[in-house]
Amino acid sequence: MTPAELSRTVLHAVRRAVDEDALRASVPARVRVERTRPGGSGDYACAVALQLAGDAGLPALEVARILRERVAAEPGIGRVEVTGPGFLSFTLDAPATGDRAVLDAVREQGSAYGHGDALRDEELRLHHAPEVRAAVTADAVRRLLAAQGARVRVGCEEGPGDVEWSRLGVTVDAYGTTPAAVTVIRPVPAHATAAELLERLGADAVRWGLLRPASHDRAPLGDDLLVQGEANPLFRVRYAYARTRALTRGAAALGFTSAPDAAPYEDAARPLLVLLADHPGVLLAAARHRAPDRVARQLEAVAHAFFDFHDSCPPLPSGDEKPSAAHRSRLALAEAAGTVLAGGLSLLGISAPEHL
Template sequence: MTPVELSRTVLHAVRRAVDEGELSVAVPERALVAPPGPGGCGDYATNVALQLARPAGQPAHRVAEILRPHLLRTGGIADVVVTGPGFLNISLRSAAPVALVEEILRRGPRYGHGDFLGGRLVRLHAPHEVRALVHLDVLARVLRSQGADVRTGCAAPPEPGWVTVLGLRVDVPGSAGPPDGVVLRPVPAPADPLPLGRDAARWALLHPAPHDRPRISGDHLVQREGNPLFRVRYAHARTRTLLRNAADLGFAPEPGPVTPADRGGAPPADAGAVTGAGVQPLLRVLADHPRVLAAVAAHRAPDRLARHLVAVADAVLPLLPAVLPLGGEKPSAAHRARLALADAAGTVLAGGLSLLGIDAPDHL
């Protein structure tokens, strides 16, 4: 369930409570859902009970308790906990594997995008420093992916190389930070990242947490397993290669159970990591993608997206050798389902890299 879908679910719960006479309020047009704050729990939290308390003439905590059973009766919600003055903390059920893959392939690189920020104006400002401006650029992208109306500014116009090499754009360069805006001040880059080129430089500045000192070195360019950027881009390229190879063999991705055992048969010897619980880590990180984007937007932390993409890559790479049929084996429904799962992982990687401003090559 995406944040947008969960927002609608919360509104439906309010409407049911009104229809059953438990609340006497006008159903709001929007219910804000976001990652839980300090003291919260679960996947998402909403303050709708606090929003409705005054018009309902009841304490917010009581309004939350009224809404809780309505939410629990909704498919896709595993638990609802009321915390603080009346925050509803919602834990989601894991998406069914086939439905999850279908949703990712249907939405493409926009999987995880939503409108939970609903046109809210967010003003971001950064000092005249390359890492701060890269963070500004990426956070603007992610916030817009969640429905925000974003305006960016910086203390001075970006250096020409930052624009041409890193692709940085600022709405209002050379401006003072607005009093109602968010000023981004990550630990500055210790060296000039431009010699690394756009992709490696952006990754070097984004992958560490904002409070950590980034490492500017040629290690980000090395094509080896120890380089997280290489693993992410390599995993994406492998999924695209598998799609091309499958097309040459005459079959296409089709979401479904990934092994014959899931269909009631015996698992084949070549299924490898795809059998049993091997696929679960990948399904978990794919299902988590919308929550990660919402958390990046809420906490202004682009490193969370970078680390999430590494987790997706590390989860999908062991599964890829079992996607195509071996030898004279004919493509089966399980092969088509594995290909769809690989395609979904590649789609998430491409969408995430795009938000980071990093290229996702089909060949590597």
């Protein structure tokens, strides 16, 4: 079950409760579900009971219990809990067919997994300040929108003042004052030129440093972006990708290849599978909100889940162990994670080297 399907399932439960007169409240147009935060319960959480409590004239906990009864038996729902002041927390079933569908989609679409045509009818104009962070952000937003089918042109208020933008992969279609009916890209400035940043950090680290923070936050651009260690998120993401490629090479040397349906996945694989299933929705939301930082955070989460999975369920046999069906399934999941990491980095304009 995808987050969109879960949202519709909860909304259907609300309608049922209202139709059955268990709740006397207006049915919302949509219900928002979110990934559970670290330390929380379940896979997803929803605050719809708190939203409806006032209208229904009932405590949020009571509203949550009413909805829980109507959601718990739905296909794809493993467990529903009421937590805190009235949140619904969902643990999803993950049948092998669902896992296979996600991994097949990643294999079929490759680095374009998560691209779509939801914005195919939109013709958009972006305009940004003559400043390096604004230019790089506008370029990343263009890539995200184009990946969802939109036609995009990018303009700059002045220019071309910083001739080093091209070394960061930035292109500008037009220069001049801000026209009407455009989206203005104006993040907190980097307070440095492209040339200064490129000399110190290189293109990949500069782009990550500029894009990883939300546009309203300052962009930290210290030398820690070059550190090859777990504390550096960019290194961790790229190292996760490089590790997935090394696994494929290692498997070939041992004479086996991946197969997503060779064996059921262990519980330790579940967080990674959920993140891969969520990936198309994350890319679409990042495009709609003009927020490339969402993609960066998604890649960090995928890398973290990949290493947890890798350490708990090694895709390669060790010692005298022979390759098994479980190893073939694990390798398929690792390769899918690598594909998603490479595709996400590409949308941010960052390379994904196979060796680090």
